[in-house]
Amino acid sequence: MPRRPLTPPPPAAQSLERRIGAALTPDIVTASDDLALLITEVLAAIEAAAQSVERERSAALDLANSPDPTALLRAELSRDRLRAALPRLQRLLAEAEDREAAERWDAKYRRVESMVKEAARKFARYPQLLGELIELMTSTAEVDREVDQVNASAPAGELRRLYGVELSARNLNNFTADQPPIGRELKLPDWQHSGQLLWPLPQRLDPAFFAPPERGDPRLTSDSWWQVGDEQRVIEQARQEREAIEDEREKKGILRRQITSAE
Numbered sequence: 001m002p003r004r005p006l007t008p009p010p011p012a013a014q015s016l017e018r019r020i021g022a023a024l025t026p027d028i029v030t031a032s033d034d035l036a037l038l039i040t041e042v043l044a045a046i047e048a049a050a051q052s053v054e055r056e057r058s059a060a061l062d063l064a065n066s067p068d069p070t071a072l073l074r075a076e077l078s079r080d081r082l083r084a085a086l087p088r089l090q091r092l093l094a095e096a097e098d099r100e101a102a103e104r105w106d107a108k109y110r111r112v113e114s115m116v117k118e119a120a121r122k123f124a125r126y127p128q129l130l131g132e133l134i135e136l137m138t139s140t141a142e143v144d145r146e147v148d149q150v151n152a153s154a155p156a157g158e159l160r161r162l163y164g165v166e167l168s169a170r171n172l173n174n175f176t177a178d179q180p181p182i183g184r185e186l187k188l189p190d191w192q193h194s195g196q197l198l199w200p201l202p203q204r205l206d207p208a209f210f211a212p213p214e215r216g217d218p219r220l221t222s223d224s225w226w227q228v229g230d231e232q233r234v235i236e237q238a239r240q241e242r243e244a245i246e247d248e249r250e251k252k253g254i255l256r257r258q259i260t261s262a263e
Contacts, residue, residue, distance in 0.1 A: 016045055020085050023092060032096040039089050042082055049079035127191045134199055137183050140165040 023030045023038060030038075056072040059065060147162045154161065166181055167174070175181050188199035 016041060017081070020082075020089065024085065024088055030092065030096065032093055032100055035089060035093040035096055039086070039093060042086055042089060046079060046082045046086065049075060049082055053079055130188055130191060130198065133186075133188060137186065137199055138201075140183060 019038060020042065022028055023035060053072065053075045056067075056075045059067045060069065060072045061067075144164045147164050151161050163173075166172075166183055170179075172179060184200075186199060187197055190196045190198050
């Protein structure tokens with residue numbers, strides 16, 4: 001019987017080997033998706049080559065069929081070449097995945113870095129906004145004091161009353177637990193020393209409030225109590241006016257510091 005001719009590997013195997021060689025070339029960068037697909041094909045080719053080795057081994061043992069003695073060697077060589085290439089391809093895949101992950105991180109880093117710069121540029125306006133907010137709060141407090149005086153001094157029979165600045169701005173009739181005044185809850189730290197608050201302003205306590213009454217103080221008697229009430233109102237009004245002047249001076253000083261800091 002005639003001997004089987006020596007046949008080259010099938011075109012598919014040649015094409016796979018060329019693709020493996022190209023992927024293993026140092027100057028060529030292959031994407032991880034392409035490497036993963038190539039490894040899948042290599043695993044399938046190794047399985048097919050192993051089966052081919054078994055067939056050629058069985059044929060080589062059958063002398064009646066005049067087997068080709070080199071066919072088994074070619075099958076084993078093809079299988080072993082694929083097996084040798086597999087770990088290198090797997091290393092390339094791991095490197096490609098690491099490289100692409102680093103590239104994605106770098107792109108995200110640059111995008112977020114740009115976001116930080118833009119947000120920081122806006123946040124740097126805090127000193128200017130701080131000055132504006134303090135001016136807003138102080139002017140609101142001044143107008144509210146005027147409102148309180150007008151409402152408290154309304155003549156008998158006069159039903160009109162003024163709402164405060166924030167109530168008017170927010171279109172509220174009164175403050176509640178769910179709708180507290182913003183001005184009361186607002187806290188504004190200093191730009192240079194954020195552990196210090198520039199708003200709310202510290203409340204001054206009148207030392208006279210804590211002083212014990214002197215002997216003969218009419219507040220200790222029931223006589224002429226109404227006169228004492230009038231005197232206390234005058235004293236309280238004078239105190240409020242004095243504190244308003246001091247507050248105004250302090251607010252102007254704060255605004256000057258904030259404007260200087262912003263510049």
